[in-house]
Amino acid sequence: MTQKFDAIIIGAGQAGPSLAGRLTAAGMTVALIERKFLGGTCVNTGCTPTKAMVASAYAAHLARRAADYGVTVGGPVGVDMKAVKARKDEVTLNSRGNLESWLGGMEKCTLFRGHALFESPRQVRVGGELLEADRIFVNVGGRALVPDMPGVDRIKYLTNSSMMDVDFLPRHLVVIGGSYVGLEFAQMFRRFGSEVTVVEKGPRLITREDEDVSAAVKDILEKEGIGIRLNSECISFEPRGEEVCVGVDCASGDRQVLGSHVLLAVGRRPNTDDLGLDKAGVETDGHGYITVDDELRTSVPGIWALGDCNGKGAFTHTSYNDFEIVAANVLDGDKRRVSDRLPAYALYIDPPLGRAGMSEAEARKSGRNLLVGMRPMTRVARAVEKGETQGFMKIVADADSKEILGAAILGTGGDEAIHCILDTMYAKAPYTTQQRAVHIHPTVSELIPTVLGEMKPAE
Known part of the structure; x- marks a missing residue:
């Protein structure tokens, strides 16, 4: 019935x-x-x-x-x-x-x-x-997407779902995919105590981000001892007893990484x-x-x-x-x-990356006259006080309309501070409105009006 x-x-x-x-x-x-x-x-x-x-x-x-x-x-x-x-x-x-x-x-x-x-x-x-x-x-x-990579059917692998069942410390976690999910797990397990290597097919991490953001994230992870293998065009897998041999490169460097566990983080x-x-x-x-x-x-x-x-x-x-x-x-x-809806999201490594609107590269492609403001987190009092000064703030605006086009805040509190930018964008207010706002000291957000006041024409 x-x-x-x-x-x-x-x-x-x-x-x-x-x-x-x-x-x-x-x-x-x-x-x-x-x-x-x-x-x-x-x-x-x-x-x-x-x-x-x-x-x-x-x-x-x-x-x-x-x-x-x-x-x-x-x-x-x-x-x-x-x-x-x-x-x-x-x-x-x-x-x-x-x-x-x-x-x-x-x-x-x-x-x-x-x-x-x-x-x-x-x-x-x-x-x-x-x-x-x-x-x-x-x-x-x-x-999780399981790609048809050579040898993937011959090994045991983890995905973001099966990682939730892990109650042990992998000796060496090899993360396939240098984007949002993979990088979060990479830093997490490195901090738990695992050796970690990230294998990325492309020329840089999180390729949808600007190159300076990608480079800064790579530097943050490498300083914590995470291995990064880029341009890994020939990723393959081969069981080696209890270990997994991951082929990472056809042309240069160590062509293989021997890991205890493999996490596939290459998309959905x-x-x-x-x-x-x-x-x-x-x-x-x-x-x-x-x-x-x-x-x-x-x-x-x-x-x-x-x-x-x-x-x-x-x-x-x-x-x-x-x-x-x-x-x-x-x-x-x-x-x-x-x-x-405006694009907005965060990458939850530490420090986090908060993103809103266009990247600088996307804004440049739009053909507009741009203003760009930058400030390293070393010049943010709140970050200095917390002893967490990695990263930077970047805001991109239309020089003619004064519309904020996008922003990236890579740094402590960046996932929260980005909402100051996002709300101004939804309000369709010129950047000068927020530039004149009085924010609370000491916070990360208080530097946003400062960055807006220091923007310069894009070179």
Whole structure:
């Protein structure tokens, strides 16, 4: 027998539960389907657990630096990986439990556990249950990409998900991929005590960033003893007893790295290949992402796609904003659009990188007359006081319109301070507005008006 609802939501990641809350509050009956854990990537294998582990790694790093602050600790600093994992698990389970309690008490919402399969544009099967609704919202997220590299099928490897089960210290962790996920794990496990090598196919780390940002991040990691292998065009794997031999280079340097464990961090892919989207007529692009318009509607009327599976963003905050866009359009008659969203994200190494808007390279390509302001963190009082002076601040603006185009803050508190820039950009205010703002001393943010006042024409 078919069960009818006003709406079906497939996936309980960052957009799904909040959307269920808005729809049920509007009087709709909602079927929410989740095949694994409530909360999606963020709560279970992404933001929440990894940032809990980053905090443990930071504590270990700071303890080793205690003498720099005039603090004496007894003996060498040790890391109990089982305790680190237990703390991380507690943080994750509390977050997931809060979500389960909220959904459990949500009237008009029925939670179905299992794998969803479209049978038509209005029908979805979950196990032996057939559900039907005029509105269907797809929020199925993504997973780690496992590339078809030579020998990858012959070794045991880790991904961002399976790293959450690690309760031991790898002797030598080889990280394949020099971008956001890989670098966070690289620094984290180096601080826990592992030998770490990052293997990147490209000529520099985090290639979407400006070259000066990439170089500064590389310097930060290398100073902590992390090996960086760039231009690794011929990555391959070969088991060597209990170890893994990673081929990294065809032309120069040591052509192989012998590690105890391999982490694949080379990208993500959407969880859209096993939903039966063809039976619903929902179109996807060449990478499997569901094709959507500016209001997140798919090619089929009455079906929307939110979160990582639509290719419009790969972050918790963009997924949640997808929920806000859909709710505003469906329930409030408020025409919110994806194109109104400004790019913003952070890289959570220590110190973190906060990013908003265009990079300098992107701004230069736009052909505008640019103003650029820079300040090293060595000239930020708060950073000096904390003894954390690595990195710099950079802001790019349009010289003619005085519009802030983008910024990068690599340094202590950079992930928070970047919001000063982001909010000014959303307000569409000229940079002179923030330049005249009086910020609190001593903070990292107080130097933003100073940087804005010192901007010079781009060379």
